[in-house]
Amino acid sequence: MQFSLDISAAPHGSLQSKIHFAIRDAISRRLLPPDTRLPSSRDLADTLNVSRNTVIGAYAKLSVEGYIVSRHGVGIFVARELPEDCLSTVSTSDHTPAAPIAVAKTPTIEFVGEKPNLFEKGRELPAIDFWAGRSSRRSFPIRTWQRLITQCLGSASRSLVEYPPVAGLPELRQAIAAEILVTRGIICDWQNILVTAGAQEAFTIISKLFIRPGSTAVVESPSYQGVSYILTANGAHLIPTAVEREGISVTEVERIRSASLLCLTPSHQFPTGETISAENRARLLEWAAKAGAYIVEDDYDSEFRYENAPITAIAGMDMGRQQVLYVGTFSKSIGAGLRIGYLVLPDRVVQAASVVKSHLNLGNPWLEQAVLAEFILSGQYRTHLRRLRQEQRRSRDILIASLEEDFGRLDLRGTDAGMHMYWRLPPTFPNVKAISAAARELDIGIYSPAMAGAEEFGRGDNAIVLGYPALSHNEICEGVRRLKTAIESLG
């Protein structure tokens, strides 16, 4: 809640007692929590345009009363333990009760939308957590990162005080263009690349560009909440289309006459983990041309392919027709804390997308972009990816072996790639929600597709989404053992 420190709002009395009152009131109401650093007497005097002695007097009184403590040479802080009688010391004659909150008329909130289920730092975590999509913090190249930051900061004052280019640093866009040529078969001009605040912002930009109330978007069923929620919030009409063994059902898609967008996760479908074959990619491109749709190719997890060669991105197969909006992210391959992703855009969309980005936030922060560009251009990104791929393949093997040891033959999907696998439970198994709750009792995190961030459109599998790169090998084995115990406990 907000109220004023405007000292004229305090009761009658000297300036000093008004300041004293206002601060004590804020402390009593815990608006200034214990240990909060208070301004120096000089700063507060400047701000309130009163003499410094007035503030010193007020602080002295608060200190005697036990509301604040002065740590010599460090500063003035709200006391850790407040006087027990902090409210009753305020005699009625000295106290104006806070004005009752007059709930005023305000505009209605027009926005209707849901927050995707998301792993956020600070959440209370089980000891062993199979959350999907978390990278391993042990694998983060922290020393290299630190060295590159120091290198970039060398001559950086200018870059830190000024607005970075809205569409992203040219050196980063060039580095990305060179990278996706090799790894995804996409050849594009660097100016067709727009740096975004993660893949999520890419979806926002696409929605702003192509969705108005009633627009049609074809999405995978199940699909990623981060996409479906934002499309819905922008008024799109969704056509959920079943995911089969090779990803979205192409036959079903081909029955749809027209749509604005077809949203896909071709490398490692979220959450089922399936991969769309080269042949089906070509068919989907053909459909898009006929239907007048853009394919939104969310190519997350494409860096991690453990069997066979990676399949060329749909954007790489789109010979000059420019029917694809390609979404890339560094959240999985480096870290989500960077908030960097990118869009590869057809010529006719580049300009408008950059205007949308300017409306959203005028561009990404400079430092992460500069460091990432250097990381890619120096070749260290590739080295990092190669190591990560090896580590994750090993973790994957251990997870599969542990599961098979404890549960026998399984219907495991999405094991060829990515950072999670999808386990369709046998019909004899309890419901995944019950399993998740029982697992939590044993301090492990087990998630259904919906809990893991999937929109299921009502046809939910009884399945578990198992993320593994963030776990050690021991944690994986121990986690699977406890999962078995949890399931058995449900009889």
Added chain:
Amino acid sequence: MQFSLDISAAPHGSLQSKIHFAIRDAISRRLLPPDTRLPSSRDLADTLNVSRNTVIGAYAKLSVEGYIVSRHGVGIFVARELPEDCLSTVSTSDHTPAAPIAVAKTPTIEFVGEKPNLFEKGRELPAIDFWAGRSSRRSFPIRTWQRLITQCLGSASRSLVEYPPVAGLPELRQAIAAEILVTRGIICDWQNILVTAGAQEAFTIISKLFIRPGSTAVVESPSYQGVSYILTANGAHLIPTAVEREGISVTEVERIRSASLLCLTPSHQFPTGETISAENRARLLEWAAKAGAYIVEDDYDSEFRYENAPITAIAGMDMGRQQVLYVGTFSKSIGAGLRIGYLVLPDRVVQAASVVKSHLNLGNPWLEQAVLAEFILSGQYRTHLRRLRQEQRRSRDILIASLEEDFGRLDLRGTDAGMHMYWRLPPTFPNVKAISAAARELDIGIYSPAMAGAEEFGRGDNAIVLGYPALSHNEICEGVRRLKTAIESLG
């Protein structure tokens, strides 16, 4: 433009000749610009799932032809100078022309909006540039910043790989809450603070929350394009309201029956530089309660007050009614390259705003937030601001003195605060566009309100917006001298 590196698209021949063709074609068409680093033969072989020798053979041929160069121990790069006959060496029998671009049917771009005029790093700049709102790069606390980064990175791997909290790091929000209590008289719970990607994202979030097509927003005339453009793009009906000597005309506002938003820059109106008096702030709050509107208080430049004490923010005067959406930014007080701002929100808006933020980008990057929190909590932000305020006051004095020396008495506004002043030119002076063009000839940047990012709603003053903190004292004096020459040259 996009096309495929898919080697099956290349003409008949061996795998090696297909790879050779695809890369040479990309180089010839400058899709791989000179000096681009190519993947190692091992990487490319992995990607294409061919033997390494095949790639080495293709690279060898390209190298002999002069398309690529190998720098020993560094890597393989596209040659700086391409073979002059790069296209004619492709014999017809060996060459499949690139498929003609079949412009396919695609969805219409639904987004209609303009990009605000903006100072972007990388723009071609005049030697002396009076662009408004740029901070001084000499004043950026680069050493402190570097030290704090090192300190924060110490135990940071986890924070870098995981999603930061959507609403911002708690320590940063607490630091901001403590700071605005002192400097702006706003007492709020830290959980009412949402960290944003600059003030621009705050405007986006507000628009998403409260604007639907036809909603009414009262804006200052002239006002900041970054606000008016995004309101318009979201379908708002704007009521531009004249700015007078003390900011927006309160009498005019009071005639408006109802509106969703009233958007203000009370500390230092953009672009005119006026400050809204405490009395008028109270009247505007009362109007908002009656009209059922939120006041959007864009409090940019509030850190820099050179005469009198700062006036309490409107959000600080809003005794519990919670009628204000307060927008703060660190773009001016530290640097725009950080892309950090914040919103102080009424209780009833907090939850929905955080969902909007999750749709936009799932939160700000971690590092800038962690460093900024430390910078504020350690007291170094206050020290930095105090120094900046002194430096900018001195620059302001020199700019005023130079202008008065060269032009006599002037109608200068907004000199009491902020980072720019507003000079209404006398009727005898040429048009500011002509002045700006003549000044550019003399290598100085002079900007009209519109060029500087103001929406004038058709009633443009013949005025110059003069930013000064980024200039040295000599540059200010020399710039004013050249401005005089430019004006005189127009006769």
